[in-house]
Amino acid sequence: MNVMNDRERIQSVLIDSEIDIAIKYLFIERYSDQVDEFTEHMIEAFEECRKLDKLISKDLSGANVSALLYGAFHTHVVAMKLFIMGLLVPAGNSQRYVLESIATALLVSKPSLGFLKRYMDGKYSTSKSPRDVLRHKEQLGLESSGLEILKREAEFYSKFSHPTLLSSTSLMTLNPAGPKGSVLGGCFDEGKFLIYDKEIASRVSLASIFTNIVYGVRRNYCGTA
Numbered sequence: 001m002n003v004m005n006d007r008e009r010i011q012s013v014l015i016d017s018e019i020d021i022a023i024k025y026l027f028i029e030r031y032s033d034q035v036d037e038f039t040e041h042m043i044e045a046f047e048e049c050r051k052l053d054k055l056i057s058k059d060l061s062g063a064n065v066s067a068l069l070y071g072a073f074h075t076h077v078v079a080m081k082l083f084i085m086g087l088l089v090p091a092g093n094s095q096r097y098v099l100e101s102i103a104t105a106l107l108v109s110k111p112s113l114g115f116l117k118r119y120m121d122g123k124y125s126t127s128k129s130p131r132d133v134l135r136h137k138e139q140l141g142l143e144s145s146g147l148e149i150l151k152r153e154a155e156f157y158s159k160f161s162h163p164t165l166l167s168s169t170s171l172m173t174l175n176p177a178g179p180k181g182s183v184l185g186g187c188f189d190e191g192k193f194l195i196y197d198k199e200i201a202s203r204v205s206l207a208s209i210f211t212n213i214v215y216g217v218r219r220n221y222c223g224t225a
Contacts, residue, residue, distance in 0.1 A: 012185065023187060023188050027083075031084070034204050035080075035084070038207050041207035042077055042207055042210070046073060049069050051214075052218050055218070061116060061120065064119065065105060065217060065221055068105035069213070071097075075097050075101065076095075076203070083199060086188055088170040088195075092157045095203070096154055096157035096158055100127060101126075103129035103130045106140055106216060107132055109218075109221045110139060113139060130150050134151055140220060141219065153206075173187065173191065174192055175189050
């Protein structure tokens with residue numbers, strides 16, 4: 001068996017290689033239907049985001065609201081790319097950014113709440129947005145159930161933003177039939193299929209409600225859905 005030395009391993013991570021392509025192929029082969037569904041949801045989300053941008057980005061305030069939504073959608077695609085490259089920690093870290101961007105966009109969509117001004121003045125900590133959007137659900141016309149999930153998911157993905165047991169475990173192989181050891185770069189680990197299944201389903205599910213999020217932001221900011 002050809003075992004790479006450290007130089008080769010590091011270079012295989014830094015430079016596109018056959019290993020990267022093989023890992024992505026294995027993910028896409030297993031999750032082709034979900035990837036296709038994800039893509040369709042994101043096409044719709046970007047279309048609605050562009051419509052909203054044309055409507056509200058005529059001033060700096062509206063442009064900031066629109067940018068938050070675009071940042072969430074853009075990073076959701078990037079996070080999925082990282083995931084199907086087998087890079088679980090960066091994928092999880094990026095997902096936290098997505099959720100906080102969504103929560104912040106919803107908060108600032110109602111300027112009368114004061115969050116938009118604080119955000120634009122650099123005086124609001126967006127890490128608190130999943131908590132705050134839940135606290136102001138009535139004023140924003142939002143349902144508790146979805147916001148509870150958003151808050152819970154943000155707390156979960158924060159574990160990938162810090163050195164936790166979960167983030168450390170993701171860097172180890174769990175395949176019972178394969179070699180054990182640490183991972184440098186991405187990998188497709190058959191011992192993590194339950195994790196992969198849950199993650200893919202969660203990302204597709206979130207993508208499926210992005211158009212509703214755009215409608216909610218437009219309703220609050222423009223006074224019309």
